[in-house]
Amino acid sequence: MAEVVLHAYLRWGHEAVERMEGNFAFAVWDARTDELLLGRDRVGIKPLSYALLPHGVVFASEVAALAAHPLVTPEIDDNGLCALVTQLRSPGRGALRGVYEVPAGGTVRFTRDREIHRRYWTLEARPHTLGREDTLKQIRELLVDAISRDLRGLDPAVLLSGGLDSSALTGLIASNSGKPPRTFTVMFGDTAAAVPDRPFAEEVVQMWGCEHHEVAVRPQELSDPVLLSSVLAAKDHPSPFGDKNITPFIFSRRVAERVPVVLSGEAADAIFSGLSGATDGVREPSMFPWIARARGFGMEYGIGTGLFDEALLRSVDVAGYLDRLYREAKAEVPQLAGTAAVDRVAREVDYLHVTRLLEQTVYHSERLGAAAGLQIRFPIADHRLVSYLYNVPWQLKRFDGREKSLLRAIAKDLVPPSVLTRAKVPYPITYDAHYKASLVTRLRMLLDDSTAPVRPLIDLRRATEVIENHRLLDRGGWLGRADVEMVLQLDSWLRRLRVRVNL
Template sequence: MCGIAGWADFERDISAERPVVRAMTDTLACRGPDGDGVWVSAHAGFGHTRNAVIDIPGGGQPMVVEEDGRLLAAVTYNGEIYNFRELRTELEARGHRFRTRCDTEVVIRGYLEWGERCGEHFNGMFAFGVWDARSEELVLIRDQMGIKPLLYKLTPTGIVFGSEAKALLSHPDVATVVDGDGLRELLAQTKSPGTSIYADIREVLPGSVLRFSRRGVSEHRYWELTARPHTDDLPTTVAQIRERLEAVVARQLVADVPRGILLSGGLDSSVLTALAARWVAAHDEPRLRTFSLTLTGADGFRADEMRGTSDAPYAAEMARHVGALHEEIALPAAELAAPEVRLATIVTQDMPTMFGDMDASAYLLSKAVREKATMVLSGETADEVFGGFSWVHNEQVVSAETFPWMAIMHVFEPTHPGLGLGLLDPGLLQKLDLRGYVAQRYREALADVPVLPGEDAHERRMREVIHLHLTRWLGVLLDRSDRLGMGPALEMRVPYCDHEFVDYVFNTPWAMKNHDGREKSLLRSIAKDLVPASVLDRQKSPYPVTQDLGYLTELCRQLRDVLADPNAPVRPFVNLPAARAVAADPQQVAGRPGVWAWICRLDIEMLLSLNMWLAHYRVQVNL
């Protein structure tokens, strides 16, 4: 896993602009502690920071291929191609000669053999830029599911790109500007494909190729989810899912560095742990390492309507079950509330969020794990693939004419503006018209859902719901995992997001996905001989949050400081009377019924993050 950056321009001599390419590259240092490099030519320049996982001595980048002293192509690449060994054999049979063992050389050789269709041959997570010197064009290619980030911006005479917005923002032709649509994307709790929060900075779409040449810019999809009849019966489907997931896990365990698994004790990560432990044992590999997160505080864990059980005992039991070397990483509430940790989570993501302690704990967990492992498997995306969220099983939510994860909020309280929005200025919210914006984005999302003729109304609706999660919610989680993991240079692999696996499960009928009346029925069916009964029967528990009153008390103190500062950049965005009332009394916030205490805390987290982001990035907001 690495960081990439680049610039192409047909009216500038980029060979004389090496310091600009170097500055862009340096912003991504956290993604690549094992080395970096810059390559420039007359009309293109690439930068790369390396987190070495495969072929430690031979995989330096940017990488070039020459023939008879003539440049053919250069590449800067981020990701992992899990089938690179098979592709290398195929490419060698076609006459290509390799000088390294790394997948980077397979990427550039694959491009030289198959051109822009090379992505169709790759199984993995990847984002890369190729400068094709033969045709003088830049080609940007992103993996099928959008696991690896790839942003770009057209400049007056060229194009810049990178793994993260900070790389683009360091270019002299790119200003740190957020317009009305950028704020809407930031606050609307959905992710419109191809967009970012920064004006005119866009993402290459998942499964897409973008070409920049003297003729201009073009983009097309080489892969997307399609609808087709599912012909396997239930036993065959369960067997297929088991076989396919075993193969995915085996592919994604390949690495030349220490590896592990993030084990929460939930079904998703426990299944991966069991399959990985079997593979490790079968191949006489070192004992599997697992890592879990525990949030410590004076109040301890209390069951509530969102989280009925603590992760720790289930994670420990699962680790014992497979004989893994397990480590529980404990994080105190005071560390989660530290301003420097909040700033780190903002800088890694290039944006503020309402997730507060969840972002902080994910970042600090990655930082602690990185001391023991360079790469980990994560159970992220299983809920999107199998339909594991509670709201997917709520008929009122499913039938709502909006995104399901937003409809659940309306079920709680129809008048609340949305998660993280409760302390924002009502005039600002009215001007942004978030509900109108979301409604438009929802209509666009529905129009993208593939149709299967003959599907009954309920199956059709559940196909829509799963597709919405895979194309409009998954991007939020993948971005978050990538940035908070790569902040401390920890590579996160997500087996459930393998595009071939996702395609198969997507086309299984909802009646099969829900065949036992519980969430993730298919995953539970393949796990019966893999995990202890307690883990198999455990009710889904969301990502942990701290329940320590001291954390909320510290948030309120920080909010009082922000509100007392007349020069605080967030001030024009705040409902001052509401914010002052909340900041004055942490006990009153904590005493709110049910999930409302947590929702109010998200509102505080968003204000604090907004203020810090506006100040640190010196954002120019144009409404």
């Protein structure tokens, strides 16, 4: 990668990024002009952060590396706490004060006296004139092209959940390459989700004759303190997703023992409007859709916020922060004049998911995989496909009244009928009693530690109630657990980066 970037830069200068493909983040120092160029891929799968110093700039793919620099003081203010709690940041802004991110599809160039930002790619609104069959044909061609780019020179391998996205990906590879991919499925046994992946994955494997591998994750592994530390380091930010972080890390580590690169069907929910829900084009959203859904479950600021001190969240104005970020994002949405209301709303919802939520899925998996020694590629997040689907009218995207209608139609001859009709389920989580007990133990230890950096930020009464009544962990299935996970991860993150809280 480094050699390719350097040759491209020598030939095309700072415009070389427009000719690059795939997922990347790079830095080029040009000693001829004393200029530094930072660049990031179009969708923002690879991370790249930087901090400005009085006499220069430091950059790294990990925020933790910046925080460790002797001239950087890791600190969070009101906005930083809001960013961490809500899992949302303005493009280009980091959670730590004075730390910035190269935006997806952007470059930042530093000269002797200037800082120059440039967007080389973004979503654009264009007319769509094709009917259903021609649209399906074009999407399938784009998918096949993206897969072939990601598999160039590699034996195919897929992370197969048995859901529509990964199953369709498996079928596309097998039908177009003439060679079924190796497939990998994670297993929990009887402690996983109510709808198991195994029988669906097995049907896909049998349909295409794949060499299949089941990767077992023991619930006891999820509480290993060394593993927990490794996962937090890999993620580089705290999150409320707990074993939804740990399991993919273990899974990736074991898959990496067999193959160096795999393809994933992640991003399909955002790209194929699988998260939009029903819309009639009249009820415009007034908040990020996933925050609005969380509020429907009584979580005003999003998942994982239930144990923070409510008075503190009001004082730093988390509600105002969310409203401000939503209005910023909404103002960015490219629209066509005269667009029907339903398509205008649909474009807005899709734009929000692609530009603000996607990093919680694809970015999440890429970081965990890379830290485990596995390169995960996401053909469905190819920028050509993203751009095309952004402009497909809503009626076509949900022509059969279901989510991801277009992908379902493409997959009709690629997956077993059971997969086509399978109800959508989240990534498998463990319901193991030992894991939940370990969360309570860790929370109790945190409350007993008067020096815990997260302690002043939480509602001690609510946290104590969770310790005294373990059933609160099961609120909403796993939402109560997410509150505890977020507090524990934030505390570990503040300690690890030696972050000063300055509210």
